[in-house]
Amino acid sequence: MNDLVDASSKFQDSLPISSDAIILKLDDWGIAYTRSDHAPLRTVEESKKVQDQFLSSEDGGGHIKNLYLRDHKKLNILLVAEQDKQIDLKTLNKKLGTGRLSFGSADRLMENLGVRPGAVTPLSMINGVKNGVHLFVDSELKSCKQIYVHPLVNDRTLGISVEGMQTFFDNTNVELVWVDL
Numbered sequence: 739m740n741d742l743v744d745a746s747s748k749f750q751d752s753l754p755i756s757s758d759a760i761i762l763k764l765d766d767w768g769i770a771y772t773r774s775d776h777a778p779l780r781t782v783e784e785s786k787k788v789q790d791q792f793l794s795s796e797d798g799g800g801h802i803k804n805l806y807l808r809d810h811k812k813l814n815i816l817l818v819a820e821q822d823k824q825i826d827l828k829t830l831n832k833k834l835g836t837g838r839l840s841f842g843s844a845d846r847l848m849e850n851l852g853v854r855p856g857a858v859t860p861l862s863m864i865n866g867v868k869n870g871v872h873l874f875v876d877s878e879l880k881s882c883k884q885i886y887v888h889p890l891v892n893d894r895t896l897g898i899s900v901e902g903m904q905t906f907f908d909n910t911n912v913e914l915v916w917v918d919l
Contacts, residue, residue: 745857746778746893754852754865757891763864764889764896767909772884772897779892780856800882800900804858806847809837814850814869818860819876819919833917834874857892860885860903863912873907877916 750756764771800820807815807827813836819825831839844855851858852865863873879885884897898906907914 744778745780745854745891747891748893749854750891753890755890757889757894760861760864760889761896763909764898764902764906767905769898769902769905771902773889774895774897776893776895778856779888779895800879800885802860802879802885802887804860806842806851806858807839808842808846809839811837813837814842814846814866814871815839815874816851816858816860816863816866816871817874817876818879820878823876823878823919825919830919833919834915853890857888857890859888859890861887861889861896861906863907864910867910867912872915873912874915874917876919878919880916 747757750758761773802818803821803823805817805819805825807817809815809831815834815836817825817830827839831837842850847853847855847858850866850869850871851862853859853862860873860875863871866873880900882900884899885903886895886897888894889896904914
């Protein structure tokens with residue numbers, strides 16, 4: 739793998755906020771989590787191959803995918819959905835109330851969310867809120883006991899309750915919009 743696109747904790751010090759630093763913030767804010775360290779997982783497909791080894795769906799966990807999108811008016815969006823949810827970019831803009839949507843570039847991803855491809859996460863809104871990124875989350879995730887997220891790197895996964903995620907968003911002044919996908 740090219741080191742320039744490595745999203746593992748080996749390169750966390752090159753991020754605006756390191757994985758270790760965000761984990762310390764969760765501790766400071768009293769947000770409970772479970773932590774699993776594993777080989778880097780860049781895609782949902784890679785994650786599915788190993789998630790049963792360290793992440794339990796039986797515990798009510800929400801396995802997610804995170805899409806960094808941009809509309810033709812340059813609005814930056816982070817969309818969080820259940821990992822198997824079918825997303826149609828051609829019609830999604832109507833549900834979100836945006837212009838036509840496309841995927842944001844790796845450079846914009848780093849600039850606006852402070853992460854590399856393969857490590858996109860709701861926790862990256864700690865950077866995104868400062869850059870005007872809008873957060874939309876699939877309403878179906880409300881029923882999960884916990885959500886599995888990368889802590890800004892893709893070789894660690896945290897299990898955090900929906901309430902814990904809300905506490906994170908409250909502490910970082912992120913306005914979350916629940917959306918029916």
